[in-house]
Structures are given as structure tokens and as C-alpha cells.
Amino acid sequence: MDSAALLDLVDSTIRLSTPLLFAALAGLYSERSGIFDISLEGKMLIAAFASASAAAVWGSAAIGLCFGILAAVAFALVHGVASITYRGNQIVSGVAINFIAAGLTIILGQSWFGRGGNTPSLFSAGRFLPVHLPGADAAASVPILGPIYSGVLSGQTALVYVAFLMVPLTWWVLFRTRFGLRLRAVGENPAAVDTAGISVTFLRYRAVIICGVLCGFAGSYLATGQAAGFTRDMTAGKGYIALAALIFANWRPVRVMFACLLFGFLDAISIRVQGVSFPLVGQVSVQFVQALPYILTVVLLAGFVGKATPPRAGGVPYVKER
């Protein structure tokens, strides 16, 4: 593999891990507050659809992003109402949201645009375009560092930078602010937080809303950054991979980034391994590489490699008094 192909691989790894990163960080806020969320997939999907539709109508990626976030937050609030206010089963609610999003995007898309559930293709103004960092062209001639700067760091869309900046921000919020401390506490022991006079309900609602906002970014990136428009079922299980990454990272922000990069890398490499023979193992099937994130997560969950410890109060509705 020559250096150009290697840079290309790194570049597509970053692009493919960006939606995973947004979605996994979204899940991090929700699950750290004790609300399990398997509806990342559905929220990403509805956000992708809403952003692509708005961008197609108004021709602006920024408006698209706003609508994407609004749609995802609306769905997040449904999950919040079901699992916080009405103390319903959080898994059931998540499953429901995934289905509603899958059906709604196609029905509305067909009714609005009449293209079998897809939105019209977006042109430049409706998309997030690559941002060229200063001096990228000049630096390209510098050996080793130059191509990395101009080929990988520069030329990504703005949302990619936002995604990777969210990692230190999330770490800071969770581990260095009062809000973060309370958020983590409410996911471990809501009764203690309640005793301290802090509203469990309000805290969890805020976490769920942040989750919606980040899912909005994830979906908008898919439809208006990575692709040029919405295609039906475009998330194609990415929400579940993000969930897997979150578990794989043991619910910690920096590790989430590495897990997303790993799963993004597997995605990027799965197209490239076809017909390639490796030393020791020979040819690897595409399906195996595609299934690898799921297999790795199961192995981790099994506790044979490391141990996944979810937030203790996760999935349990909080009842104030018995």
C-alpha cells in the first residue's frame, strides 16, 4: 500500500467515523443520565431527512442543520416523555422511535418530493462543503507532514471539525462542570441526587435533549455533508454501530472517539479488502469485516476482553416515593 492510498484510507476513516462520533456522544449524554437509548438510529434518520428536505427547499445547509436538530430533538423528547415522565420501558420506546422514523421519512419524502422516499440532490449551497485550512496547498509539498495536513486535516467539512471538538468539550462538561457531575450522579444513583434537592426529571430531560441535538448533527452530516441528499434508510445501522462504540468505549468520551475511529476504519477498509490476500489469514470476506464491529462489541460485552460497566441506574425509571 503506497502513501497516497494510506492517506486516502485515513481520510475516509475520519469521514466515516464522524456520524458515529456524533451519535455515540449523543448516546453518552443520555445513557450517563440513566436513560438507555437504542433510538440513536431513528433520530439520526429523521434528522438526515429533515436536514436534506430543508436544505433542498431553502438551499442552505445551515437551515438544513437547524431542521435536522429540531426533528431529532422532537423525537428525543418523545423518548423522554415515555421513559422519564411515564416511566415506560426505555428499550421499547427506543424500538418504537426507530420504526416511526424509518416509516415516516419514506412516507413524507414520497409525499413531498415524489422520488420513492429520497430527497432531491443537493447542490453546493445546500451542502456542507470541504473547508480548506490556510496554507494547505503550500504545505502539500512538505514531505510526510505536508500531505497529512493538506490531505487529511484540511479539506474536511465543518461538521467533521465540530464532531472532533465535541470530544474534549464532552469530557470537560461531564468531568469538570457541576452539570456533568450531577448528570453522572443521576445515572448512578438518582435517589441521592433527589435527596440533594436536584430534580431528577429536569436533569434527565436536559440529557435527552442534548442527545437529540447531537443526533441532529449526526443525521445532518450524513445527508448534507457526506452525501448530497437523503436516500431511504441511509443510516443503515450506523446508529447501532454508534451504540456499539459507546459500549465498547465503556461510556467514556475519549475512548468513544477511538472506538468510533476503529469502527470507521473497519467501514473504510471493508470496501478495500475485497480480493486482497493477507499474510497468515489469506482472503478476508467483506461480510466478516462488516460484521466485525458487532462481533467485537459482543466479545467485549462478554467480558472476555475488558469489562463493560454501564451506568448503574440505566434503564430503570425513577420513582420518587413508594
Next chain:
Amino acid sequence: MSRPYAKLPGWIDYGLIPLINLVVAFLVAGLVVLVVGESPIQAAVLMIRGAFGYAEGVGFTLYYATNFMFTGLAVAVAFHGGLFNIGGEGQAYVGGLGVAAVALSLGAILPWWLNLPLAIVLSFAFGALWALIPAYLQARRGSHIVITTIMFNFIAAALMVYLLVGVLKPVGSMAPETRTFDIGGQLPKLKGLFHLLGFNLGGAPLNVSIFVALVAAVLVWLLIWHTRLGYEIRTLGFSPRAARYAGMSETRVIIVTMMISGGLAGLMALNVVMGDQYRLGIDFPQGAGFVGIAVALMGRGHPAGIIPAAILFGMLYQGGAELSFDMPAISRDMIVIIQGLVILFAGALENMFRPAIGAAYQRVRFRASEPTGAPVKEAR
């Protein structure tokens, strides 16, 4: 699982509240129909007519219902044990391997009525095996069954594509599917039976698997409410600590429950692979594993509720397909929305109307008992 709400009489708990939840789900679905510019009432009429208005439609409705009976029972059995099996889709998919193994190897040798029991055993076994690893991991390693079964759905999809593209595809064929089964690997359609009754099923793929599904429903009822194992399953679902205290082996019950659940999902392959398509193809369950969640929730985990719920969803599938001819704005994906809404209102939001209904019930009862309340006061 303890209920954080006051107890209400049975007819409200099992009759009125599920009914109200269901009605709300359909009302919201009606709103979606309204948004895309069609009349919900007309859509409902067209849908019911498409599903039940003529014999062929009924045949299709019952064919789809057969799938959902299997997957609904699968989800319900796991629910009774407090386990959420989202892996029905993957288990059904892998169950198809069991059916194909019988039909491909013995299809030319044995008649269908000898192959059917073998296919039942093998599809059940394959589905059960696919549920075994998540079950073991839940029981012994404490990993969450919901997450592992989701992961196993994706692993099943990758595995089946690998097998169909690489191993099972006949030489020289491009399509990723097995060869068509010989006559012994094809279950008979019920066209002849209905013909005797004076109905013409036309091309409806309804086949003998529906009897297997009905027998499975009876067996599940017997298992859950009339056997020792069923008692253990329900105890585990009600309170794992009570089960442990009573000396039940948690590991054994979890693994057995999940394997029964996976096996029932695997049986679904009979209906599609051996009963209709006569070959094993890519993604043949087509989401039936997930519909099972809605069916089980709607049927409240009881076979007597699951069968009508499965027929309702069969109606939605068949009627929805018909509907899209008359209303192009509404495709079959409308069903996915309805399915989601049913899961939301009958499952996650099942307690939404409970306080209001409870209060209304108390008020009615209080008012009714007021005249008899007066003497009690005097007696004091």
C-alpha cells in the same frame, strides 16, 4: 418488575387500557395520512377491503399473520421471563438455514409431510442456537440481552449474505439464493382446502405452516401457564430475586427461555422459505422479527391476544399493499409507522392514560356506592 401505579380491575387492565392505547396509535397514524393529503377514513376502508374483501386478500392476510404469530410468540415467551429478545429477525433468518438444509437434501427423496417435521425441528434448532450465545452471555457474563441480540441480528445478516453469495448459491447463478427446492421441499398451499369451502384463494401463498403456528400458540399457552418450566419463566420475569430464593437456576431458565424464543422465531422460516418462495434468499424475514415485538405487546404476551394481533398486522401488511395502488402517497412503509406507534403507545406509553382512567374509574365507583355509604357513617 414492580408496577409503580395503583392496581385496577382486570377488565380495565387487560381490556380497556390496551384498547385505548391502540385507538390512540391508530389516531396518530390517521394524522400522518392526513398530513400526506389523503383521507384516513377512506384509507382505512380501502385497507380493510384489500385485506378481507375477497378470498385472495384473506389468503395473503393469513399468510402474513402466520409469520407474525411465530415471531410474536417468540417475543412473548422471552417477555414472560423478563427478557427482551430483539433478535427475532436474526433468529428467523438463521432458522431459514435449517429449513433449507432439509429441503435441499431430502426434497427429492421424501414427501413434504415427512420433510415438514424435520424442517420444524431443524429450523427451531437453528433459531434456538442463534439465541443461545446472547442467552449464555446474559445469564453468565451479565451482558445486556437487548444489545447482544441487536448485534446478533447484524451478524446474522452478514453471515447469511456470506453463505448465500459464497456457499449456497448454485454454480453459474448470479442471484444470491439457493436453487429452487424439489417438490418434497415445498409445503402445499391451502388453495384446495378453501376451494372445497367455496373460496378462491387465487395466488395467495397461505400454506400449511399456519397450522404449525396455531399449534405453537397452544403449546406456548400450555408451556407458560401449565408447566413447571413456565412457572419458573414467569417467576424469573416477575422477580429474579424471588426465583433465586426459590432455588431456581437463573442460568438454566434464561438459556432455556431464550432458546425457545429463538426457536419459535426460527419456525417463521417454514412459512416463507418452504411455504412460499421454495428457496432461501437474501433478507427473507423482511422485518417480521420486529413486527413480533408489536404483536407481542399488543397481545399482552398471551397467545389468545397474539393471534388476533398477528391477524391485525397481517391485515395491515396486505391491506397496505392494496392501499398503495389507490393512494400512491401511502406505500407499505405506512405499516412501519403504525407498527412503531403501536409499540410506542401499547408498550412504552402504556401508563400514559392509566392515572386518568384510574381516577375516572374511582369517581364512577365512588358515585355508584354513595347511597350505601350513608348507613356506614351512621354505624360509626
